[in-house]
Amino acid sequence: xxxxxxxxxxxxxxxxxxxxxxxxxxxxxxxxxxxxxxxxxxxxxxxxxxxxxxxxxxxxxxxxxxxxxxxxxxxxxxxxxxxxxxxxxxxxxxxxxxxxxxxxxxxxxxxxxxxxxxxxxxxxxxxxxxxxxxxxxxxxxxxxxxxxxxxxxxxxxxxxxxxxxxxxxxxxxxxxxxxxxxxxxxxxxxxxxxxxxxxxxxxxxxxxxxxxxxxxxxxxxxxxxxxxxxxxxxxxxxxxxxxxxxxxxxxxxxxxxxxxxxxxxxxxxxxxxxxxxxxxxxxxxxxxxxxxxxxxxxxxxxxxxxxxxxxxxxxxx
Amino acid sequence: xxxxxxxxxxxxxxxxxxxxxxxxxxxxxxxxxxxxxxxxxxxxxxxxxxxxxxxxxxxxxxxxxxxxxxxxxxxxxxxxxxxxxxxxxxxxxxxxxxxxxxxxxxxxxxxxxxxxxxxxxxxxxxxxxxxxxxxxxxxxxxxxxxxxxxxxxxxxxxxxxxxxxxxxxxxxxxxxxxxxxxxxxxxxxxxxxxxxxxxxxxxxxxxxxxxxxxxxxxxxxxxxxxxxxxxxxxxxxxxxxxxxxxxxxxxxxxxxxxxxxxxxxxxxxxxxxxxxxxxxxxxxxxxxxxxxxxxxxxxxxxxxxxxxxxxxxxxxxxxxxxxxxxxxxxxxxxx
Numbered sequence: 001x002x003x004x005x006x007x008x009x010x011x012x013x014x015x016x017x018x019x020x021x022x023x024x025x026x027x028x029x030x031x032x033x034x035x036x037x038x039x040x041x042x043x044x045x046x047x048x049x050x051x052x053x054x055x056x057x058x059x060x061x062x063x064x065x066x067x068x069x070x071x072x073x074x075x076x077x078x079x080x081x082x083x084x085x086x087x088x089x090x091x092x093x094x095x096x097x098x099x100x101x102x103x104x105x106x107x108x109x110x111x112x113x114x115x116x117x118x119x120x121x122x123x124x125x126x127x128x129x130x131x132x133x134x135x136x137x138x139x140x141x142x143x144x145x146x147x148x149x150x151x152x153x154x155x156x157x158x159x160x161x162x163x164x165x166x167x168x169x170x171x172x173x174x175x176x177x178x179x180x181x182x183x184x185x186x187x188x189x190x191x192x193x194x195x196x197x198x199x200x201x202x203x204x205x206x207x208x209x210x211x212x213x214x215x216x217x218x219x220x221x222x223x224x225x226x227x228x229x230x231x232x233x234x235x236x237x238x239x240x241x242x243x244x245x246x247x248x249x250x251x252x253x254x255x256x257x258x259x260x261x262x263x264x265x266x267x268x269x270x271x272x273x274x275x276x277x278x279x280x281x282x283x284x285x286x287x288x289x290x291x292x293x294x295x296x297x298x299x300x301x302x303x304x305x306x307x308x309x310x311x312x313x314x315x316x317x
Numbered sequence: 318x319x320x321x322x323x324x325x326x327x328x329x330x331x332x333x334x335x336x337x338x339x340x341x342x343x344x345x346x347x348x349x350x351x352x353x354x355x356x357x358x359x360x361x362x363x364x365x366x367x368x369x370x371x372x373x374x375x376x377x378x379x380x381x382x383x384x385x386x387x388x389x390x391x392x393x394x395x396x397x398x399x400x401x402x403x404x405x406x407x408x409x410x411x412x413x414x415x416x417x418x419x420x421x422x423x424x425x426x427x428x429x430x431x432x433x434x435x436x437x438x439x440x441x442x443x444x445x446x447x448x449x450x451x452x453x454x455x456x457x458x459x460x461x462x463x464x465x466x467x468x469x470x471x472x473x474x475x476x477x478x479x480x481x482x483x484x485x486x487x488x489x490x491x492x493x494x495x496x497x498x499x500x501x502x503x504x505x506x507x508x509x510x511x512x513x514x515x516x517x518x519x520x521x522x523x524x525x526x527x528x529x530x531x532x533x534x535x536x537x538x539x540x541x542x543x544x545x546x547x548x549x550x551x552x553x554x555x556x557x558x559x560x561x562x563x564x565x566x567x568x569x570x571x572x573x574x575x576x577x578x579x580x581x582x583x584x585x586x587x588x589x590x591x592x593x594x595x596x597x598x599x600x601x602x603x604x605x606x607x608x609x610x611x612x613x614x615x616x617x618x619x620x621x622x623x624x625x626x627x628x629x630x631x632x633x634x635x636x637x638x639x640x641x642x643x644x645x646x647x648x649x650x651x652x
Contacts, residue, residue, distance in 0.1 A: 215419040218375055222414075223434040223485065224407030226400070236424050312469040313423060 005305055012301055019293040020072070023286060024065050072290065078283030082275075087287035090272065095254075095291060097167055098261070098268030102253035104189040109196030110246045113139075116197070117204025117242075124209050133205065139198025148191040148263040155187060162187050165265035188264040192257060196249035203245045207238045240311040247303035251296045323391070324348045325493055325525045326372065331385035333367050333376060338598040341367040343549035345385075349493070349525050354516075356528045356540035356557070358572070362594055364549040365529045369495050372527070373410055374402060390492055408438045411486035415498040417478035421470040427481045428466030431488050438489045453484035457514060476507035480514070487518065494519065494526040500535060512538050533576060537561055542629075545569050548595055548605035555630035565624070565632035567610045604634065612636045 039051060052058045056067060071078065077087035113136075120132035156164035163184050211217065211234050220230050254269065261270035269288055276285040308314045326349035333342040342364040349355050357365040370376050371383055374394060387394040390409050397405055414420035422430060431453060432446035441449075447466070454462035457480040470478055479499060486494060499515065500508035516539050519526050530536050536543050536557070543560040545553040545568065553566040564570045571590040592609035595601060601608065607617035616635040624637040 215414055215416065216422045218370075219412070219414055219420040220422065221403075222373055222375055222406055222412040224403050224405075224437050224489075225433070226403045229433075229437065233422050233425070237422065240424075311424060312426075313471050 004308060008301055008304055012297055015297055016294065019297060020069060020290060021065065023290045023293060024068055026289065028061065077287035080281055080284045082279045082281045082284065087283050090284060091287045091291050094267060094269045094272040097266065098254055098257065098270065101185065101188055101192065101266055101268055102250055102257065104185060105192035105253055106196050106246060106250045108189060108193035109249065110200055113197040113200025114204050114242060116201040118208055120201065120205040121208025121212065132201065136198045136201035139194040140202065142194060144191055144194060145259040145263050147194060148260055151187050151191050167267050188260055188266050192253060192260050196246065196253065199249055200242060200245055204238060204242055207241055208234060211237045240307045243310065244303050244307050247299055251299040254292060254295050324350045325390055327388045328372065329386040331368060331371055331387065333371055334382045336380045340597055340600065341549055342371065345551055347544060347551065349527060351525055352523050353542065354519060354526045354528060354540045356530060356536035356543045357546055358530055358533060358536050358543060359546035360531055360594060363546040365546050366497050369497055369527060369529050372495060373406055373412060407434050408489050409491055410493045410495060411489065411491040412495040412497065413482050413486050413499045416502045417482040418470055420482060421478065423470055426467050426469055431485045434485060435488050449488055453488050457484045475503050476510065479503060479511050483515065487522065492525060494524050496526060496528045498530055515539060533572060548600060549597060550605065550633065552606065552634065553632040559627060559630040565626055565637045566634045567612050567636060568606045
């Protein structure tokens, strides 16, 4: 198992380098000059050249990449052009917030998704299945920013039960595990959980249907197991795939929650990316994309390892 | 009848219909005495596996309808409540499946799967159940049994998997063993080993067994009696000798002729039965084999009578001597 983890870690290295190159180039492919955002409109050519040299934009791309990577490896993602603060701090804070939101949303989605999936899979083609499947399809297809606005209208504006925006009452953007902060988490987390709920429900339904039609389920009944005994086997057989899907969903939510974080003004990576794009804050944009991409790579690694631990058929070598 | 003379298995007029109108089994009577091995043979779709599964009520309840009477070891299987049925399965009757790789849970070790059955039926500790699993592995002669207990199904060869399946089936000392084509998925050399092992264990443990196969050679090897199924009915039944040496039903004769063992000279054509089995959703009236039968005539449009040419030997056919005098067979669906 340890050698397997070691090997998988080695495979991660080329992926990580590739990701860093893409991150670096993406920003350079984008139109517009980042300096134009901070330079006055009437800046002289001389000033512009000075600034370009100060930020290193005058050097050839490979050199820029090498310098950038070297600093990144030392934990220096540069300085935000808009705020003047180190990017690493900004991204770190946002990542923590996004991670909290995404994990809570994934857990909610996983709990409901597996429940609906098992119900639908066990009672295939019954009214129960159709109801559970309808919920799953709704979850996958509803535009979540729209759902978020509806939630705000219903639970904040009309009923006044929950705060509509922000991560906490002080507006600091630092989430803490207390009741006031928890109240801020509920609406965005539920809104966000709808997607993984739908995806996981559909996956689990297909899985359970497939597992139940296999010979070994007959064989389990033939050896005298009751419904609960069979259910335990079904769960263990469904777990590796269901967990893999959950892990990937967590990855998507970490990076792909721009819309929800914007609707709820949740100070996470999506919110940060949004701000960075509109302010042409190049170092911040680059830093956030890189961190998010690395998260995705690591998450895939974690899912791989977890799956191997759960399913003996996956090669451990 | 006293418990000693009562047969272990008595199936009367069993009919299994699936959603969509397919009558896979259509009036099967089958008796198995204690310590007896009966082989059910027939081609694919003749209803032999469905009959076997019906004895354990393993056919899917939502999509199949089962009629008739099934008594096993003094219990009315059709009337068993859920809990008693689960106790009955694995304990009184156990089953060996055709393809052990599919019939074993891929994510549990073999040892755990056997121990699970033992604990389920005997309520013993995990350690005792594992000891039983080990003893069973030794009994079915799996090499290095201690280590193999911790193996997953995919880590073993086909023959070893089937041995493990047999160990699992026999772990709770059942009285009746149902084997659904236990050697079909195996290599020819391994098939013989498994057959010999099954026969040996059956004799040692005094088991009764029903053996479903489409391999006449395998049936002769293990069975005391052979029942030949065609289109959901038993068309001929008798001792293994009777059926093989003096087959009465034209279908049995055809099956025996179409074997390719040894004597087939180079260049000689293998004798086959022309045509294919009838659609079980629309079975023709009378003898279902008539459309493929070289001896069929007008009489075969009526349900054939059951004729007994010798004690213990029965065939359902108009062409068997004495058929004209015999009573037509009684069928549940005759009305």
